[in-house]
Every structure is written in structure tokens, then in C-alpha cells.
Amino acid sequence: MFPTDLMVEVRPRRIFANGHTYHVNSISVNSDGETYLSADDLRINMWHLDITDRSFNIVDIKPANMEDLTEVITAAEFHPQHCHLFVYSSSKGTLRLCDMRESALCDKHSKIFEEPEDPGNRSFFSEIISSVxxxxxxxxxxxxxxxxxxxxxxxxxxxxxxxxxxxxxxxxxxxxxxxxxxxxxxxxxxxxxxxxxxxxxxxxxxxxxxxxxxxxxxxxxxxxxxxxxxxxxxxxxxxxxxxxxxxxxxxxxxxxxxxxxxxxxxxxxxxxxxxxxxxxxxxxxxxxxxxxxxx
The missing domain is CATH 2.130.10.10 (YVTN repeat-like/Quinoprotein amine dehydrogenase)
Structure with a gap:
């Protein structure tokens, strides 16, 4: 017998497949303990923890013509207490707070948070460094x-x-x-x-x-x-x-x-x-x- 270092092996308990076309950038478990969201560049989906083969699309910012795309989703998270609220950020530096009680598809936000840009500090890199x-x-x-x-x-x-x-x-x-x-x-x-x-x-x-x-x-x-x-x-x-x-x-x-x-x-x-x-x-x-x- 030879002493060896501790080896930790990870095994997937469930696989939630075919939910996204692009790379997932965020996962957030809801405060209800039953659902979670996953976000990619253009869509946010909500999943039930016990259902692995389908999800519900709650945000979709993909334009009909991809040449009209001006921003992408960079991160998303559920509110820690209110299960109907979540926020997502964009590459333009904006934050959108959404309420799932208002509409099943949350393309229209409840609140938008953004900081006015100072024209004096405008440069080629302004939009890149303002991305959240x-x-x-x-x-x-x-x-x-x-x-x-x-x-x-x-x-x-x-x-x-x-x-x-x-x-x-x-x-x-x-x-x-x-x-x-x-x-x-x-x-x-x-x-x-x-x-x-x-x-x-x-x-x-x-x-x-x-x-x-x-x-x-x-x-x-x-x-x-x-x-x-x-x-x-x-x-x-x-x-x-x-x-x-x-x-x-x-x-x-x-x-x-x-x-x-x-x-x-x-x-x-x-x-x-x-x-x-x-x-x-x-x-x-x-x-x-x-x-x-x-x-």
C-alpha cells in the first residue's frame, strides 16, 4: 500500500440539457427553493429543479436580424427574498429589474438602472469598460x-x-x-x-x-x-x-x-x-x- 493524496471525484446528479444556444454566463437559484435561472448572451431561462428536459424562456433579447444586435446579457441573479424578482446586466452597463408577476415574458423591465455618461470622458474604450x-x-x-x-x-x-x-x-x-x-x-x-x-x-x-x-x-x-x-x-x-x-x-x-x-x-x-x-x-x-x- 502506498499513501496518496486525497482525490475528489465529481459526478453529475442531473443534467439539464438543450437549454441554450450560447455559453451560459450565470446560474441563480430562486428563493422558493424549487426553480433556478440560467442566462446566456441573449436569453434567460427558468428551470424547475425536478424537470431536466424543458425550461421556460423569461427573457429573449435576440433581434430578428442579428445585425441589429446592440448589447448582450452579461449576468443575472434572483432576488434573495422575493421569488418573483430578478435582475440582469448588459454589455452597455445597464441593469434591468424584472417582475415575473407583470408578464410571463420579461422583455419589458420594471426598472432600469444606468449611469449617465460624461461626454468629457468619452473614448474608444468607453463602451467596453462600462460593460457590467x-x-x-x-x-x-x-x-x-x-x-x-x-x-x-x-x-x-x-x-x-x-x-x-x-x-x-x-x-x-x-x-x-x-x-x-x-x-x-x-x-x-x-x-x-x-x-x-x-x-x-x-x-x-x-x-x-x-x-x-x-x-x-x-x-x-x-x-x-x-x-x-x-x-x-x-x-x-x-x-x-x-x-x-x-x-x-x-x-x-x-x-x-x-x-x-x-x-x-x-x-x-x-x-x-x-x-x-x-x-x-x-x-x-x-x-x-x-x-x-x-x-
Whole structure:
């Protein structure tokens, strides 16, 4: 007998087939515990968990002529408490809140959330960087969290005219958009998550960095997911991007960032201060030191 590493094998319990023509970008389980939605670029379908061979189409934005297509669906999620509400985002930076009580086919939204564009900042990349890559309801159900290429934004469901909070994730990349477009990094889809109390938000960046923002103070911190920090009881180091002025020890220059090391996927424990970070082919799990000592 030889000792071997633990091997985990995944077996599908059910296969829900033939629901989409394009790649699925979102799956969200409904609060009723019986249904879920799946979304691709042009359609959103609702499924029953016990019925695998058919689904009900609730959103279809495919035009009669594909040359008339102006936007695609980028993400979708059910409301955490109200089973009749869901939201989906688009490549134009808009959010549409839909109510399934109003119509079986939700092509007409109940509310639309979008931020007016500043004509002074208009550029070739404006539409690309405004595309929403992820949308998440807060646990309370009152707010929406969205991520575009440069920022994360918090929206109030009662205020459609614009976000109530905007946090800069990596504004220092604005001057690098041309090279990021050439290497396709500008199309990266970053996710965003809330903590259990909706007081802190988190999202990913490049160079194995990820960002956390405290909503009460508005302050952000940059942390790094790397092998040394994954050792037991190791403390995560805060990092700083050098963009000018006085350079401190440990600062990382914008030109030395590794754009192949990107953190696109992450999750926050629903009740504890435990986070999971996917960095390239590594999965890191970090826990709040205060809580860890009490376990």
C-alpha cells in the first residue's frame, strides 16, 4: 500500500440539457427553493429543479436580424427574498429589474438602472469598460453590487438614476487601456461579492491582487493571494500600487504588474468572515484571524 493524496471525484446528479444556444454566463437559484435561472448572451431561462428536459424562456433579447444586435446579457441573479424578482446586466452597463408577476415574458423591465455618461470622458474604450461583468443582490435585498472593468458600484433599488456608491478598483490602468485592448485583458470578466452583513465588498484585480472596500468609511485595501500567505496563521499583506510621488518599500509599479495572474472568481462565506479566492490554478481560503482563534 502506498499513501496518496486525497482525490475528489465529481459526478453529475442531473443534467439539464438543450437549454441554450450560447455559453451560459450565470446560474441563480430562486428563493422558493424549487426553480433556478440560467442566462446566456441573449436569453434567460427558468428551470424547475425536478424537470431536466424543458425550461421556460423569461427573457429573449435576440433581434430578428442579428445585425441589429446592440448589447448582450452579461449576468443575472434572483432576488434573495422575493421569488418573483430578478435582475440582469448588459454589455452597455445597464441593469434591468424584472417582475415575473407583470408578464410571463420579461422583455419589458420594471426598472432600469444606468449611469449617465460624461461626454468629457468619452473614448474608444468607453463602451467596453462600462460593460457590467457581474451583478449581485445584497443579503438585505435592497442594494445591487456591480462590477465593470475599472470600478465596483452599489445601486439602491429605489434610485434608478445612478449608483449611490462608486469604488475605484484599478483606476491606474486607465492609461493602459490601449495595450490592455491589444492583449484582450480589457475583456476580462471580474466578479464581485458582499460580506455577510453587506458592510464590505470584494472584487479581484491583476498581479494576484484583490480589493476590499469598507462601505462605512469608503476606504479600500489591496491584498495579495500568494503561496506564502496560504500557510497556517500567516497574515495577508497589504499592497500598494506605485503611480507617482514618494515610493515606499514594497510598492508595485504599474508597469511591472503581471496581467496573467488575475483573480476573476471569489466567494464570501454567507455567515462567517471566510473568503475563497481563485488565482489562476490555485484556490486560497482565508479566515478572519479573530474568528479563527475562537474556533
Amino acid at each position: 461583468s457581474d451583478v449581485k443582490f445584497s443579503h438585505s435585498g435592497r442594494y445591487l453590487l456591480t462590477r465593470d472593468y475599472l470600478t465596483v458600484k452599489v445601486w439602491d433599488l429605489n434610485m434608478e438614476k445612478g449608483p449611490v456608491e462608486t469604488y475605484q478598483v484599478h483606476e491606474y490602468l486607465r492609461s493602459k487601456l490601449c495595450s490592455l485592448y491589444e492583449n484582450d485583458c480589457i475583456f476580462d470578466k471580474f466578479e464581485c461579492v458582499w460580506n455577510s452583513t453587506d458592510s464590505v465588498i470584494m472584487t479581484g484585480a491583476y498581479n494576484s491582487f484583490f480589493r476590499m472596500f469598507d462601505r462605512e468609511t469608503g476606504r479600500g485595501v489591496t491584498l495579495e493571494a500568494w503561496r506564502e500567505s496560504s500557510k497556517p496563521r500567516a497574515v495577508l499583506r497589504t499592497r500598494r500600487i506605485y503611480t507617482g510621488g514618494r515610493r515606499r518599500r514594497g510598492d508595485v509599479g504599474v508597469d511591472s504588474l503581471d496581467f496573467t495572474k488575475k483573480i476573476l472568481h471569489m466567494a464570501w462565506h454567507p455567515a462567517e468572515n471566510i473568503i475563497a479566492i481563485a488565482a489562476t490554478n490555485n484556490l486560497y481560503i482565508f479566515q478572519d484571524r479573530v474568528n479563527a482563534e475562537n474556533l
